[in-house]
Amino acid sequence: MSVLRPLDKLPGLNTATILLVGTEDDLLQQLADAMLKEDCTSELKVHLAKSLPLPASVDRPRIDLIVFVVNLHSRHSLRNVEESLHHVDATFFLGKVSFLATGAGRESHCSIHRNTVVKLAHTYRSPLLFCDLEIEDFRATMAQRLVRTLQICAGHVPGVSALTLLSLLQSSENPSLEDL
Amino acid sequence: MRREPAGDVGRAKEMDETVSEFFRRTILKIPMTEMMTILKTWNFLSENQLQTVNFRQRKESLVQDLVLLCEENRASLNDAALLDIIYTQFHRHQKVWDVFQMSKGPGEDIDLFDMEQFKSSFKKILKRALKNVTVSFRDAEENAVWIRIAWGTQYRKPNQYKPAYVVYYSQTPYAFTSSSQLKSNLPLLGQTFETHNSTTPLQERSLGLDINMDSRIIHENKTEKERVQRVTQEIFGDYPQPRLEFAQYKLETKFKSDLNGGILTEREEPLRCLVKFSSPHLLEALKSLAPAGIADAPLSPLLTCIPNKGMNYFKIRDK
Numbered sequence: 001m002s003v004l005r006p007l008d009k010l011p012g013l014n015t016a017t018i019l020l021v022g023t024e025d026d027l028l029q030q031l032a033d034a035m036l037k038e039d040c041t042s043e044l045k046v047h048l049a050k051s052l053p054l055p056a057s058v059d060r061p062r063i064d065l066i067v068f069v070v071n072l073h074s075r076h077s078l079r080n081v082e083e084s085l086h087h088v089d090a091t092f093f094l095g096k097v098s099f100l101a102t103g104a105g106r107e108s109h110c111s112i113h114r115n116t117v118v119k120l121a122h123t124y125r126s127p128l129l130f131c132d133l134e135i136e137d138f139r140a141t142m143a144q145r146l147v148r149t150l151q152i153c154a155g156h157v158p159g160v161s162a163l164t165l166l167s168l169l170q171s172s173e174n175p176s177l178e179d180l
Numbered sequence: 181m182r183r184e185p186a187g188d189v190g191r192a193k194e195m196d197e198t199v200s201e202f203f204r205r206t207i208l209k210i211p212m213t214e215m216m217t218i219l220k221t222w223n224f225l226s227e228n229q230l231q232t233v234n235f236r237q238r239k240e241s242l243v244q245d246l247v248l249l250c251e252e253n254r255a256s257l258n259d260a261a262l263l264d265i266i267y268t269q270f271h272r273h274q275k276v277w278d279v280f281q282m283s284k285g286p287g288e289d290i291d292l293f294d295m296e297q298f299k300s301s302f303k304k305i306l307k308r309a310l311k312n313v314t315v316s317f318r319d320a321e322e323n324a325v326w327i328r329i330a331w332g333t334q335y336r337k338p339n340q341y342k343p344a345y346v347v348y349y350s351q352t353p354y355a356f357t358s359s360s361q362l363k364s365n366l367p368l369l370g371q372t373f374e375t376h377n378s379t380t381p382l383q384e385r386s387l388g389l390d391i392n393m394d395s396r397i398i399h400e401n402k403t404e405k406e407r408v409q410r411v412t413q414e415i416f417g418d419y420p421q422p423r424l425e426f427a428q429y430k431l432e433t434k435f436k437s438d439l440n441g442g443i444l445t446e447r448e449e450p451l452r453c454l455v456k457f458s459s460p461h462l463l464e465a466l467k468s469l470a471p472a473g474i475a476d477a478p479l480s481p482l483l484t485c486i487p488n489k490g491m492n493y494f495k496i497r498d499k
Contacts, residue, residue: 023473025405032397049400050473058400074474 002053005089006096009062016154017045017061018146021052021084022069023077027102027133031069034143042156044147052084064154065096065162067146069133070117072103072110078117085124095162096153097126100142105132127169195251202260202340203250207243210267215242218270222263225249260340261316265328268345269320275345275358279422282353293350295325302327314338323350408470411477415484421463427492429455429482434498450498463487 020028032046071077099121121128131142153162210218233245303315312332320326327346332338344359431453435444459465470477
């Protein structure tokens with residue numbers, strides 16, 4: 001069973017590679033386009049995959065960040081992500097995986113409850129982002145955020161690692177009432 | 181000096197009152213936003229004439245002015261029918277269309293199609309069969325002709341307000357019909373059509389893959405994407421799908437399960453279920469399911485058989 005490992009390849013010079021995994025190709029494509037529009041000192045590469053495991057035939061660089069895209073309108077997309085997660089090595093979940101849920105804006109079309117993805121992300125100790133990828137402005141903002149995250153995961157930002165970022169995000173999540 | 185007889189109405193109206201009324205009702209149907217476009221397409225009233233009309237006044241008064249202009253131009257029933265065809269062409273989506281496929285008998289030769297000959301013989305045949313009928317034609321794109329037929333009876337003049345439309349694509353065996361009345365006149369229409377068939381094969385059009393040219397984006401599942409596109413093209417073809425708005429599936433089957441026993445397996449009555457798909461363009465939506473990643477390719481034959489079988493109501497029962 002082929003499994004993605006974060007450090008099984010040498011990094012490319014100044015290269016940062018993100019892997020977007022999701023069933024809806026159009027949305028992934030649009031997000032990829034939006035990311036590549038961003039000004040970035042690193043050389044960006046975006047890989048799009050419907051599911052994992054990835055085909056062995058493709059030659060690919062080291063993957064720095066995986067984003068699993070779930071469309072809240074489609075249980076099929078959630079199932080696809082759940083099955084793909086089995087093909088990712090545990091060490092990836094130290095800050096190099098994120099979940100992205102799209103479609104929350106159109107609640108009447110949602111067949112997956114918000115909490116389902118919240119629980120999924122919590123199980124894998126990874127951040128969950130909500131963004132309606134169909135809306136250009138939201139998509140552009142998300143693209144910006146993903147580019148910054150990708151640069152950190154690729155080690156291009158001095159002083160900040162994927163793990164640092166992860167612990168920063170987790171401590172600010174869901175502050176309890178006593179803390180406020 | 182000649183004294184005019186009292187009570188003379190002046191210049192006698194050239195236009196029949198029914199035709200005048202038909203004009204009035206037809207023009208009144210046209211929404212104000214489309215008025216100029218449709219009148220220009222009709223091209224019966226000149227630029228100058230249209231300029232003399234105040235398009236900002238109340239619609240009823242505007243229509244009256246336009247009808248007067250039509251009378252000045254000695255407009256005929258045929259001109260009115262033409263306007264009606266144009267209105268319908270603009271509002272074709274508001275009508276329900278049936279499609280008929282003509283088939284050639286065995287051993288029949290393929291005729292060369294002549295549009296003018298077709299129109300004249302079509303009209304002749306209908307007029308011979310029914311005394312009172314109005315037939316009008318308007319050519320349209322892609323070798324198509326729109327035919328408007330107002331039906332009457334042996335003793336009654338044609339009813340201009342319930343016409344039937346036939347759109348015939350001359351290079352194909354297909355004709356589309358729409359009728360505001362009972363379909364009793366359809367067999368006659370069918371007979372009126374001479375069989376025409378096309379010998380020119382449909383032009384090959386390759387379905388180009390819309391893969392992003394940016395080399396920084398790599399599709400990991402490129403072969404799978406190509407397979408899905410290929411399968412979709414094999415099933416649905418290259419051209420736009422016929423416009424269908426819904427499909428309905430009625431399921432009546434007994435419960436089947438691998439597990440032995442259980443309440444449902446013992447049930448004698450079949451389970452009933454109704455699934456209805458509706459969409460402004462159902463077949464295009466189905467065609468886009470697999471490429472969009474929402475469904476696997478190939479789609480269930482229950483969905484893809486709709487154009488082939490010409491059915492959109494299905495009953496699924498146990499064999």
